Amino acid sequence: MNDPVRLYDGALSSRLLLGTARYPSPAILAEAIRASGCEIVTVSLRREAGGARAGEAFWSLIRDVGARVLPNTAGCRTAKEAIATAQMAREVFATDWIKLEVIGEEDTLQPDVFGLVEAARALADEGFKVFPYTTDDLVVAEKLLDAGCRVLMPWAAPIGSGRGVNDAFALRALRAHFPDTPLVVDAGLGAPSHAALVMEMGYDAVLLNTAVSRAGDPVLMARAFALAIEAGRAGFRAQPMTPRDMAEPSTPLIGRPFDRLA
Amino acid sequence: MSATTLQLLLDELGYDEKTVGTALNQEFVRARDRAETRLREGDAVEIVTPRQGG
Amino acid sequence: MLARVIGAGVAGLCAAYALARKGVDVEIVERESAPGLGCSRFAGGMIAPWCELESAEPLVATLGEEALDFWSRELGVATVAGSLVVAPTRERAELADFARRTRNFESLDAKAIAALEPDLAGRFDAALFFRQEAHLDPRAALIALTERLAQTPNVTLHFQQDAAGRATIPDWIIDCRGFAARDALPGLRGVKGEMLILRSDEISLARPVRMLHPRRPVYVVPRGEGLFMVGATMIENEERARVTARSVVELVNSAFAVHPAFAEAEIVETGSDLRPAFADNLPRLLKRGRTLYINGLYRHGFLLAPALARRAAEVVVNDGHFPEVMDADSDQRAAAGCERDDVATAAGRTGV
Numbered sequence: 311m312n313d314p315v316r317l318y319d320g321a322l323s324s325r326l327l328l329g330t331a332r333y334p335s336p337a338i339l340a341e342a343i344r345a346s347g348c349e350i351v352t353v354s355l356r357r358e359a360g361g362a363r364a365g366e367a368f369w370s371l372i373r374d375v376g377a378r379v380l381p382n383t384a385g386c387r388t389a390k391e392a393i394a395t396a397q398m399a400r401e402v403f404a405t406d407w408i409k410l411e412v413i414g415e416e417d418t419l420q421p422d423v424f425g426l427v428e429a430a431r432a433l434a435d436e437g438f439k440v441f442p443y444t445t446d447d448l449v450v451a452e453k454l455l456d457a458g459c460r461v462l463m464p465w466a467a468p469i470g471s472g473r474g475v476n477d478a479f480a481l482r483a484l485r486a487h488f489p490d491t492p493l494v495v496d497a498g499l500g501a502p503s504h505a506a507l508v509m510e511m512g513y514d515a516v517l518l519n520t521a522v523s524r525a526g527d528p529v530l531m532a533r534a535f536a537l538a539i540e541a542g543r544a545g546f547r548a549q550p551m552t553p554r555d556m557a558e559p560s561t562p563l564i565g566r567p568f569d570r571l572a
Numbered sequence: 573m574s575a576t577t578l579q580l581l582l583d584e585l586g587y588d589e590k591t592v593g594t595a596l597n598q599e600f601v602r603a604r605d606r607a608e609t610r611l612r613e614g615d616a617v618e619i620v621t622p623r624q625g626g
Numbered sequence: 627m628l629a630r631v632i633g634a635g636v637a638g639l640c641a642a643y644a645l646a647r648k649g650v651d652v653e654i655v656e657r658e659s660a661p662g663l664g665c666s667r668f669a670g671g672m673i674a675p676w677c678e679l680e681s682a683e684p685l686v687a688t689l690g691e692e693a694l695d696f697w698s699r700e701l702g703v704a705t706v707a708g709s710l711v712v713a714p715t716r717e718r719a720e721l722a723d724f725a726r727r728t729r730n731f732e733s734l735d736a737k738a739i740a741a742l743e744p745d746l747a748g749r750f751d752a753a754l755f756f757r758q759e760a761h762l763d764p765r766a767a768l769i770a771l772t773e774r775l776a777q778t779p780n781v782t783l784h785f786q787q788d789a790a791g792r793a794t795i796p797d798w799i800i801d802c803r804g805f806a807a808r809d810a811l812p813g814l815r816g817v818k819g820e821m822l823i824l825r826s827d828e829i830s831l832a833r834p835v836r837m838l839h840p841r842r843p844v845y846v847v848p849r850g851e852g853l854f855m856v857g858a859t860m861i862e863n864e865e866r867a868r869v870t871a872r873s874v875v876e877l878v879n880s881a882f883a884v885h886p887a888f889a890e891a892e893i894v895e896t897g898s899d900l901r902p903a904f905a906d907n908l909p910r911l912l913k914r915g916r917t918l919y920i921n922g923l924y925r926h927g928f929l930l931a932p933a934l935a936r937r938a939a940e941v942v943v944n945d946g947h948f949p950e951v952m953d954a955d956s957d958q959r960a961a962a963g964c965e966r967d968d969v970a971t972a973a974g975r976t977g978v
Contacts, residue, residue: 334682402591623862624862
């Protein structure tokens with residue numbers, strides 16, 4: 311089934327984007343990436359003393375895996391920090407893709423949507439392909455598109471919470487309002503069924519990390535999510551029936567034995 | 573630290589310049605500008621390396 | 627038969643002990659002036675095979691169970707008082723996940739926690755208690771082990787010496803250099819760990835307490851006389867021997883969450899080193915000719931060293947082979963993965 315999704319200049323056959331943090335070991339991370347079949351992994355930049363060997367083992371693992379990297383601006387609290395981080399990421403990772411995060415609140419890690427729009431505009435003007443991590447707010451989404459974003463990444467629930475879709479109505483509304491913009495659900499999913507649900511709603515892709523890395527068996531969970539995403543996508547394309555209030559017999563009644571045509 | 577430029581600071585700290593990004597006072601500094609970027613007392617230097625991320 | 631053990635950390639000393647018990651003549655060569663000055667020095671000293679199942683493969687628990695008897699009975703340096711695992715109230719999901727991945731524990735309520743650790747009364751409303759686990763002071767343990775070796779007739783100890791400078795040619799070299807063996811083991815990486823030692827007379831704990839947290843888990847291990855080891859960061863960075871201010875802040879914050887009195891504690895020591903690890907974080911016995919490498923013990927030095935040492939001695943004396951720690955990655959993972967698949971199948975069965 312050839313059904314690629316286009317995110318900026320990338321045509322991807324896998325609709326799963328995978329985070330690389332908090333796996334039990336580098337070997338399990340590499341296996342999970344392979345098992346998921348994902349073509350994009352998210353990476354980060356961290357301030358860390360350490361001279362020549364800082365971060366090198368991780369970076370060579372990612373290069374060996376062969377997936378395209380999507381750097382993030384995790385931990386940035388202002389537009390200014392996020393912009394500088396994006397610029398550093400472009401140089402270090404040699405990509406103009408950036409997952410833009412501007413965190414506004416420590417407890418929920420909720421995006422600061424004002425800083426987000428400001429940073430998105432500045433980065434898009436500089437030629438970045440911005441993947442903004444945002445809430446499910448329609449007006450913010452509008453402003454991000456206006457700022458130059460061509461992909462939106464709304465949350466389903468707070469980062470790492472594993473709660474699944476908190477507000478299905480808001481996510482459906484977002485999908486309905488932006489039928490032509492690639493929408494990636496980022497953050498808050500916990501189980502494969504959550505991913506299947508958003509794919510059935512017509513979302514284009516799913517970005518996961520904790521749900522896979524902190525599962526009992528991350529490799530098996532990566533595979534499970536990949537299957538769920540594929541199933542959900544196929545389900546969306548196949549156009550599900552509309553729910554009915556009453557039972558509808560699935561077997562044709564005409565010609566049924568003992569039937570009395572009244 | 574005695575380094576007078578960002579490049580000298582990286583050398584002093586033993587960084588492999590291929591895999592680090594730099595910023596000075598929250599402004600990005602390109603790799604090719606490091607040698608000309610002078611450091612002053614109280615400057616905030618940011619040196620970042622690839623990391624796991626979600 | 628003469629075996630030269632290079633490195634007098636926990637792996638080397640345990641290997642020497644196991645070899646000597648099998649009648650092998652052993653010389654231990656260490657470049658430092660005393661035993662255990664490498665990363666063993668900064669270990670937590672928790673002999674906690676079942677707690678480690680939270681993030682480690684089943685193999686770590688299987689091998690680690692052998693360490694309980696070794697440190698507590700054979701050497702008499704470990705205290706079997708169990709491990710207590712707690713979580714802040716709002717992170718109860720962490721406790722549920724931990725319980726699902728581990729075994730051999732009892733669930734405690736607030737009352738039972740208070741009975742076990744009176745100083746934690748009223749601070750946590752649920753905990754897991756791993757009754758059979760033990761803890762030790764790594765420095766005291768290695769001194770005791772070194773003394774035992776020094777009294778063994780077929781063992782000699784050579785400190786401040788370079789193995790390359792030895793005149794005799796041994797039958798076997800047992801390489802226990804940890805991260806320093808990277809020159810010979812290209813797959814080895816270093817995972818930085820930082821720890822603190824705090825002194826407080828206001829708190830008393832009888833056993834290690836692990837506090838779970840999605841970003842900043844911490845453990846506090848009582849070392850006696852008001853001392854507590856607080857550890858440990860896990861950073862994929864091969865920078866050695868430097869404790870960052872950020873890590874100190876995080877560790878102190880986490881210790882404070884275990885008990886507020888830690889805020890008033892004295893910082894007696896900070897320490898940092900590299901845990902030697904392979905990509906799967908599992909240990910290896912690697913035989914290259916007449917050299918046997920014991921490495922990749924990662925964060926499980928005291929937990930895994932006794933089991934690896936016994937196997938190493940079997941390799942040297944009886945040409946033993948232990949696929950779980952000697953086969954190449956894929957085989958080893960397959961073996962270690964069996965149990966995982968069983969768990970997944972069982973979960974699938976009950977989950978319908």
